[in-house]
Amino acid sequence: MLVAGHLYPDLLNLYGDRGNLIAFARRCTWRNIPVTVREIILGEPVDFRELDFLFIGGGSDREQGIMAEDLRRHRDNLGEAIEDGLVVLAICGGYQFLGHHYQTGTERVIPGLGLLDLYTQAGPRRLIGNCAVEVELDGRPVRITGFENHSGRTFLGRVQPLGRVLAGYGNNGTDGLEGVRFRNVFCSYLHGPLLPKNPRLTDHLVSLALKRVGRNPALAPLDDRLEERAGAAALARLGLG
Amino acid sequence: MDAKLMIAISSGKTAAQCSQLLGHHGSSLPGKVALRLYPGTLRALAARAERGVILVTGTNGKTTTNNMLARVLLEAGYRVICNREGANLISGVTTAFLRKATASGHLEFDWAVLEVDEASVPGVAAEVDPRMVVVTNFFRDQLDRYGELDKTVTLIDDALGRLPQTQLVLNADDPLVAQFGGLASPAVFFGLAPHARVVERRHHTRESRFCPLCGKELNYAFYHYSQLGLFRCPDCGFRRPEPEVEGLQARYLEDGVACTIRRGGRDYPLELPTQGFYNLYNALAAFAAGTLLGVEPERVIESLESYEPATGRLQRFRYRDKPVYLNLVKNPAGFNESLALLRTDGRRKDVFIAVNDNVADGRDISWLWDVDFEVLEELQRNVAGFVCSGLRGEEMAVRLKYAGVALQKIVAEPNLKEAVGRALDGPGVAAYFFATYTALWPVEKVLRSRVTPERGKQHAGSRPSIS
Incomplete structure (x- = not known):
């Protein structure tokens, strides 16, 4: 049984982010891989090492403040789980919070969890729009699409980006990089939500989760014609048809 | 009349004709042209109201509530200006006035009933000095235009704060709207009593589960839908206000919805000829506004019962x-x-x-x-x-x-x-x-x-x- 955790679904569920859990769970179920979604509620005890997949979304500024306060208490436990290969997908606010800090426009520095070598700086205007990124999955290039909406500009230290921006802004609108990849942690600015729109990325995460618990990571193919058509339409909207 | 206003009105009306000739509907271009030539156009035209200007805003139900209220006032014998097309930015609102003005700038009317996009409320309110503002609800909508829901609510809160004389008509069941009852303006609330369809479970798209005043999680006795329901903050005591206009025994009809409206200790049965549970909220808002403006409750009910839905x-x-x-x-x-x-x-x-x-x-x-x-x-x-x-x-x-x-x-x-x-x-x-x-x-x-x-x-x- 794979356990997929949704961190603070009450707080961090902007832009349909719960679709990421829906996609992860459905694509397991369609292949008869037993899976359960566990909602991690604010203030309740949690051991991240017991999870196979963790999703961290974003919220409004106020909601993210509440999350930060609570998650700080679990920092070491989350860090251990990540070292142990926990598969994590963090989007937007969740992504930023895994880094060293977030520098707001007003010279205020909000400390992050410092689990990933990156930091974020508030920018003068929001970076909004459809976005396409080329990522490498199992040595093969895959084009993923989504919608970004962030004012933070993220800069990477000694970590790999998730991919290269084909259209849109990505991490900061300047260096052409998008997201981050560190061990089995995947971070991105792409909402959409990301996983339902990009089934190959979803399957990659499922495989990694299976591998970690010593199960066969090879996945049976599914009928993904609708997803492929949606992805093609999204790329066409960006002039990348 | 001011020459600049005259020119703005006639140019706006010319723009309307050109745009229609080109096959466009022209529901906001005339206002855009007139405002560009003379930024005081909306203020000058709105000031012509014999009775006053009413704004209807909120995420959902703006168009329907606005059209219902306009119908109520029209059928009560008033001359009404209304932006029926859902052209609800400042340019669209201005266009509604221009359309009723003659080429020479002559314009007579009693009420302007205007649906206004949430983000446009501060701009429009500053020009028209509304006698009444109706707020339907706040849900997440078109995020990429406005940033986040919190910001939209703050925007309206600030705008209403600058209108201490304006009568507010507020949804008692939506904590995000009901919080405006704390402003200086006089407020009347509408809401729905519990009925067969209420739900007790938590729902994924509940917009705001936290007290807008103190941030603690709200307690709910029941939900109608989304965050609308009987709420109470365990911490600061903020709670659903007792509505002056309340819908009781809400129920579905074969091709419509019905409830009994209680106001001032009297009951008025209402049968709406349109489906959609949410339309009861729109009708309650229009009923509360219409009766406040002096229309007999029975006549309001008659108008609502003959309401025809707008496009879509x-x-x-x-x-x-x-x-x-x-x-x-x-x-x-x-x-x-x-x-x-x-x-x-x-x-x-x-x-x-x-x-x-x-x-x-x-x-x-x-x-x-x-x-x-x-x-x-x-x-x-x-x-x-x-x-x-x-x-x-x-x-x-x-x-x-x-x-x-x-x-x-x-x-x-x-x-x-x-x-x-x-x-x-x-x-x-x-x-x-x-x-x-x-x-x-x-x-x-x-x-x-x-x-x-x-x-x-x-x-x-x-x-x-x-x-």
């Missing part, structure tokens, strides 16, 4: 023997209520969904994942097929797939005309058409070429504007 507000058509419904969907709360219609209607039906991602729709379509399509896992038994169309129709199809709808029931057809035809000619005995803002008018146009309107002539001027 559960507009009814007939195709051969098949009833056909067209409804605008623009945010999770509204779409969830549209899906509730499928539950109410037990007939076998075809469902059509058109999703566009133009600016007026919200370019970010991720909100589709905040809609509780998972209810279709069960409801699909009574659905012959789903046809998805629009610029992002394929994406809509993916959403249905992940909601658990059987693949063989999902069709993605980018060609709108083909897609409408497929749904109309489907094996169902009823058909439901849902469309986002910029898809609504094209869908209606195709529908109109195939079907007959259910009742009377739907006013031709009611097409939505993409202002």
Whole structure:
């Protein structure tokens, strides 16, 4: 049984982010891989090492403040789980919070969890729009699409980006990089939500989760014609048809 | 009259004619032109009101509430200016006045009843000095235009704070709206009492579960839908205000909804000739506003009971023997209520969904994942097929797939005309058409070429504007 955790679904569920859990769970179920979604509620005890997949979304500024306060208490436990290969997908606010800090426009520095070598700086205007990124999955290039909406500009230290921006802004609108990849942690600015729109990325995460618990990571193919058509339409909207 | 105003009015009216000649509807261009030539145009025209200006705002129900209230006032014998087309930015509001003005700038009316986009409320209110503001509800909508819901609410809060004389008409059941009762302005609340459909479970798209005043989690005795319900903050004591206008015994009729409105200790039964539970809220808001403005409650009820929905507000058509419904969907709360219609209607039906991602729709379509399509896992038994169309129709199809709808029931057809035809000619005995803002008018146009309107002539001027 794979356990997929949704961190603070009450707080961090902007832009349909719960679709990421829906996609992860459905694509397991369609292949008869037993899976359960566990909602991690604010203030309740949690051991991240017991999870196979963790999703961290974003919220409004106020909601993210509440999350930060609570998650700080679990920092070491989350860090251990990540070292142990926990598969994590963090989007937007969740992504930023895994880094060293977030520098707001007003010279205020909000400390992050410092689990990933990156930091974020508030920018003068929001970076909004459809976005396409080329990522490498199992040595093969895959084009993923989504919608970004962030004012933070993220800069990477000694970590790999998730991919290269084909259209849109990505991490900061300047260096052409998008997201981050560190061990089995995947971070991105792409909402959409990301996983339902990009089934190959979803399957990659499922495989990694299976591998970690010593199960066969090879996945049976599914009928993904609708997803492929949606992805093609999204790329066409960006002039990348 | 001021020469600059004269020029602005006549230029605006010329722009309207040109734009109509070019085949556009011109529901906001005239105002844009006039405001450019003379920024004081709206202020000058609104000041002509014999009685006053009323603004209707909020995420959902603006158009319907506004049209209901305009009808109430019209049928009470007043001369009313109303921006019926949903052209609800400052340019569209100004256009509504220009349209009623003569070329020489002459304009007489009693009331202006104006639906105003949330983000435009501060700008419009500063110009028109409203006598009354009606706030329907706040849900997440078109995030990429406004940032976050919190910001929208703060924007309106600030605007209302500058209007201490203005009568507020507020939804008691929405904590985000009810908090405005704490402002200096006089406030009257409308709300719904518990009834058969209330839910006790938590729901995915509940917009704000936290007290808008102190941030603690709110306690709910029940929910109507989304965050609307009987709420109370355990910490600071903020709670649903006792509504002066309350809907009791809300229930579904065969082709409408009904309740008993209690006001000032008296009961007024109401039967609305349109489906959609949320329309009761719109009617309660219009009833509260209309009676406050001095219209007899019985006359308000009469006007509401003969209300005809505007374009895409559960507009009814007939195709051969098949009833056909067209409804605008623009945010999770509204779409969830549209899906509730499928539950109410037990007939076998075809469902059509058109999703566009133009600016007026919200370019970010991720909100589709905040809609509780998972209810279709069960409801699909009574659905012959789903046809998805629009610029992002394929994406809509993916959403249905992940909601658990059987693949063989999902069709993605980018060609709108083909897609409408497929749904109309489907094996169902009823058909439901849902469309986002910029898809609504094209869908209606195709529908109109195939079907007959259910009742009377739907006013031709009611097409939505993409202002």
